[in-house]
Each structure stands twice: as structure tokens, then as C-alpha cells.
Amino acid sequence: MSTNTVSLTTSTALAEPIKEMNMTPLIDVMLVLIIMLIITIPKQHHAIELNLPSAQLTLAKPMVVEIDIDFDGTIMWNGQAMPSRSALTRELAAAAVAIAPTTVHIRANKLAPYRVVAAVMALAQRAGVVNLGLIGNEQFL
Numbered sequence: 001m002s003t004n005t006v007s008l009t010t011s012t013a014l015a016e017p018i019k020e021m022n023m024t025p026l027i028d029v030m031l032v033l034i035i036m037l038i039i040t041i042p043k044q045h046h047a048i049e050l051n052l053p054s055a056q057l058t059l060a061k062p063m064v065v066e067i068d069i070d071f072d073g074t075i076m077w078n079g080q081a082m083p084s085r086s087a088l089t090r091e092l093a094a095a096a097v098a099i100a101p102t103t104v105h106i107r108a109n110k111l112a113p114y115r116v117v118a119a120v121m122a123l124a125q126r127a128g129v130v131n132l133g134l135i136g137n138e139q140f141l
Contacts, residue, residue: 051130062101062131065091067120071111075120085123092127103131110139 067088068076075082082088095102104124108117124132 062103063095063098064103064105065095066105066107066135069106069108069112069117069120071109073113073116075116085119088120089123089127092124092129096128096130101131102129103133104129105133105135107136108134 066076066078068079070076075085075088077088077091082091092104095104106117106120106124121132
């Protein structure tokens with residue numbers, strides 16, 4: 001009788017279902033989904049429009065205008081305080097249409113409000129200033 005019980009237990013042990021799940025099909029499906037996700041993600045374009053200088057020969061000496069922005073938002077045009085933004089706009093428009101090439105340098109105090117610096121840069125762009133530079137950046141290091 002003991003031989004029968006042994007044979008029954010060995011035959012039932014072989015007939016039991018496997019308890020582990022087959023992970024290979026799940027991994028394959030996951031990899032296909034990841035590849036489809038990578039293919040369908042739109043490409044990101046981080047573009048900044050820049051007006052780069054061309055290789056022109058200029059005989060006239062370039063005129064340099066310095067705009068200083070103080071810590072309290074005071075705007076200075078070549079050392080003279082500008083009474084209003086409309087006066088600054090007139091000066092920038094005159095510099096943009098000048099015969100001699102004009103370069104505008106903006107020097108902002110490190111405590112100057114960003115909105116004032118951004119407003120001066122926007123006014124220069126609207127006035128048509130092509131050569132614009134930020135100087136004095138070593139104070140931010």
C-alpha cells in the first residue's frame with residue numbers, strides 16, 4: 001500500500017499547474033508600447049530668433065549709446081537721466097535711423113527691477129535698434 005501512495009503523490013505532483021506567471025509576453029507588450037510612445041511624441045523646437053551681423057563693409061565709425069539702469073529704475077542715456085519712457089523711445093528711434101551704425105549698450109545695476117530692463121529692451125526692439133548689447137554682466141557672477 002505504501003507503494004500506491006507514493007505513486008499517487010508523484011503522479012499528482014507532475015499534474016499540478018505552474019504557479020509562476022510567464023512574464024515574457026507582458027514585457028514584450030510593454031516594450032512595444034514604449035517604442036510607440038517614443039515615436040509619437042512630437043519633437044520640441046526651442047528656437048530663438050537672432051539677427052546675426054552680416055559681413056558688410058562699413059566705412060563710418062559706429063556710434064555707441066550707453067543706457068544705464070539704476071537700482072531704483074532710473075534710466076540714463078549716455079549719463080543723462082531720461083524724464084520719461086516716451087523720451088527714451090524718441091532717442092532710440094533716432095539712433096535706429098541714424099546714418100552711422102549705432103550700437104546700444106544696456107548696463108543694468110544688479111538690483112534693478114527686471115521689468116524695467118525688459119521694458120528698455122522691448123522699446124529698443126520696437127524702435128528698430130539692430131545692434132543691442134548687455135554689458136556689465138560680470139557683477140552677476
